[in-house]
Amino acid sequence: MRSKMAPVSIRRVLISESVDPSCKTILQENGIEVTERQNMSKDELIAQIKDYDGLIVRSATKVTADVIGAASSLRVIGRAGTGVDNVDVDVATKKGIIVMNTPSGNTISAAELTCTLLMSLSRHVLQAAISMKAENWDRKKFMGAELYGKTLGIVGLGRIGKEVATRMQSFGMRTIGYDPITPPEVSASWGVEQMSLEELWPQCDYITVHTPLMPSTTGLLNDVSFAKCKRGVKVVNCARGGIIDEAALLRALESGQCGGAGLDVFVEEPPRNWALVKHPNVISCPHLGASTKEAQARCGQDIALQIVDMVKGKALVGAVNAQVLASTFTSDSQQWVRLGEAMGRVLKACSSSKQPYAHVHITTQGDCLKKSAGFLSSAAVVGLLSEGTENGPNLVNALPLAEETGITIKKSHSDVNEANGTCMVEVSVNGSIYTALGSVRAEVPILLELNGSVFRQPIPLFGNLLFFKAAGSPQLLPSVASILAAAAVEMDYFSASTASEGDQWYCMGIQSLLGDLGSLKPLVKEAAQLTV
Ligand SMILES: NC(=O)c1ccc[n+]([C@@H]2O[C@H](COP(=O)([O-])OP(=O)(O)OC[C@H]3O[C@@H](n4cnc5c(N)ncnc54)[C@H](O)[C@@H]3O)[C@@H](O)[C@H]2O)c1
Numbered sequence: 076m077r078s079k080m081a082p083v084s085i086r087r088v089l090i091s092e093s094v095d096p097s098c099k100t101i102l103q104e105n106g107i108e109v110t111e112r113q114n115m116s117k118d119e120l121i122a123q124i125k126d127y128d129g130l131i132v133r134s135a136t137k138v139t140a141d142v143i144g145a146a147s148s149l150r151v152i153g154r155a156g157t158g159v160d161n162v163d164v165d166v167a168t169k170k171g172i173i174v175m176n177t178p179s180g181n182t183i184s185a186a187e188l189t190c191t192l193l194m195s196l197s198r199h200v201l202q203a204a205i206s207m208k209a210e211n212w213d214r215k216k217f218m219g220a221e222l223y224g225k226t227l228g229i230v231g232l233g234r235i236g237k238e239v240a241t242r243m244q245s246f247g248m249r250t251i252g253y254d255p256i257t258p259p260e261v262s263a264s265w266g267v268e269q270m271s272l273e274e275l276w277p278q279c280d281y282i283t284v285h286t287p288l289m290p291s292t293t294g295l296l297n298d299v300s301f302a303k304c305k306r307g308v309k310v311v312n313c314a315r316g317g318i319i320d321e322a323a324l325l326r327a328l329e330s331g332q333c334g335g336a337g338l339d340v341f342v343e344e345p346p347r348n349w350a351l352v353k354h355p356n357v358i359s360c361p362h363l364g365a366s367t368k369e370a371q372a373r374c375g376q377d378i379a380l381q382i383v384d385m386v387k388g389k390a391l392v393g394a395v396n397a398q399v400l401a402s403t404f405t406s407d408s409q410q411w412v413r414l415g416e417a418m419g420r421v422l423k424a425c426s427s428s429k430q431p432y433a434h435v436h437i438t439t440q441g442d443c444l445k446k447s448a449g450f451l452s453s454a455a456v457v458g459l460l461s462e463g464t465e466n467g468p469n470l471v472n473a474l475p476l477a478e479e480t481g482i483t484i485k486k487s488h489s490d491v492n493e494a495n496g497t498c499m500v501e502v503s504v505n506g507s508i509y510t511a512l513g514s515v516r517a518e519v520p521i522l523l524e525l526n527g528s529v530f531r532q533p534i535p536l537f538g539n540l541l542f543f544k545a546a547g548s549p550q551l552l553p554s555v556a557s558i559l560a561a562a563a564v565e566m567d568y569f570s571a572s573t574a575s576e577g578d579q580w581y582c583m584g585i586q587s588l589l590g591d592l593g594s595l596k597p598l599v600k601e602a603a604q605l606t607v
């Protein structure tokens with residue numbers, strides 16, 4: 076029986092920002108070496124990242140393509156917090172690096188800061204406090220308005236949007252919102268009536284945004300949408316700089332169309348242009364939404380525990396780019412992953428071509444593999460594209476790499492009741508089709524068929540394997556065996572096809588690889604060897 080595979084091995088982690096000390100402690104207690112370095116310049120990070128297989132950041136470290144490019148052994152980027160917009164997730168994915176976050180650790184803190192800003196805007200708390208510090212007693216200037224009975228528009232009804240809604244309802248606010256994913260009946264169950272943005276803008280006294288920053292949310296509130304709002308609407312952004320267009324906000328504040336803004340986040344942090352921050356109707360914080368002891372403790376612990384669980388092969392939690400890998404964290408599925416990779420490698424060796432593969436088609440059979448075609452196809456691609464390098468294809472980047480290489484992936488499942496489950500991998504290369512059929516028996520991945528030849532004895536897919544295609548004859552085995560003996564290669568086992576007619580594939584388990592397959596040429600039509 077093979078030992079349980081550790082899907083990702085992490086030995087050295089760099090923490091590049093102020094993360095709760097529990098993070099370091101948990102990692103160290105689990106045998107991971109930790110270096111903490113704050114305020115590194117980009118050049119310093121680029122120079123040092125090659126020494127680490129894990130990187131833990133918050134929002135200030137920009138994990139750009141050039142940082143990732145310099146990271147020769149990086150396996151995981153852990154975000155102790157929610158937003159991963161400071162990480163080039165696409166580039167990390169293509170390099171096979173897992174990106175994970177701790178999305179609920181700071182939800183309450185961010186929601187509470189949002190509510191604080193909404194309340195402070197309604198009563199000019201900050202402006203009044205600043206005025207008092209200058210020894211003024213101005214009761215008229217800071218006339219406010221009740222929140223009670225007012226309408227709050229919440230754009231983005233995820234974790235934080237929901238918490239803001241339920242808290243502001245306790246002030247008697249009507250909460251309306253918009254979210255393209257959260258179903259209206261779900262948000263209705265916590266008191267938020269959903270509607271289109273067109274309907275929402277003119278109804279709001281206050282608007283708060285809680286979406287990620289992405290092309291579809293950049294500039295959600297802009298000159299056009301501000302014009303549709305009630306005059307004097309107040310806005311809060313505790314999500315990401317740029318969701319409310321900063322230039323449009325300044326224009327709306329100057330014209331009075333916007334009556335006040337509470338900003339925790341900015342397009343540039345710290346901002347180079349302070350005009351918004353200095354506007355008298357703006358109250359702002361230097362990205363403090365998650366800056367509470369509780370949120371930091373949760374995020375620091377969560378990211379460390381997630382990494383430890385991943386290394387131990389227990390679970391993959393919080394990964395934003397490794398859904399395929401996440402579905403392989405059971406000991407059963409790990410042997411199937413080995414099978415998929417091994418079959419990919421066998422097909423690569425037997426197709427003996429460096430030409431690009433046109434398609435890979437995975438067919439699973441049997442109830443136990445009903446949901447496995449996804450990771451089996453990724454595993455087969457890993458085997459097909461593998462060059463045996465540590466940072467080569469893996470289950471994180473297999474599909475993007477397949478797409479980049481022009482490979483079409485097809486997956487299908489047949490309901491035929493096959494107790495053990497089987498997986499067929501078909502690849503087309505240079506107009507020829509190659510197929511392998513395999514299974515897992517007693518936790519060992521085995522090959523049952525190769526290119527239509529059904530093996531009499533299933534081939535255990537590990538060690539050194541020699542495949543050859545030839546017409547059956549009584550001399551074939553002794554002749555091949557004598558070539559192996561001449562090369563001092565010992566044979567462990569031999570399996571022939573069940574069919575005796577025509578050219579068939581044979582497989583030998585061998586102690587070491589043959590130096591040169593040329594010596595087999597007079598005996599066989601095709602030959603391939605590999606170490607699985
Ligand atoms: N200021 C801080 O320190 C702080 C702290 C935590 C989180 N955040 C940020 O807050 C934001 C929300 O975090 P969350 O945990 O609630 O995320 P979440 O994923 O739970 O919720 C985001 C919601 O936005 C919705 N959405 C996506 N596109 C949308 C669109 N075009 N219009 C409306 N809704 C859209 C999604 O469907 C989702 O429901 C993120 O940007 C996060 O980075 C900031």
Ligand SMILES: O=C(O)[C@H](O)COP(=O)(O)O
Pocket residue numbers: 133134135155156157158159181362363364365366
């Ligand atoms: O997305 C987040 O989690 C917040 O913006 C918090 O960022 P921080 O960890 O840098 O405070």
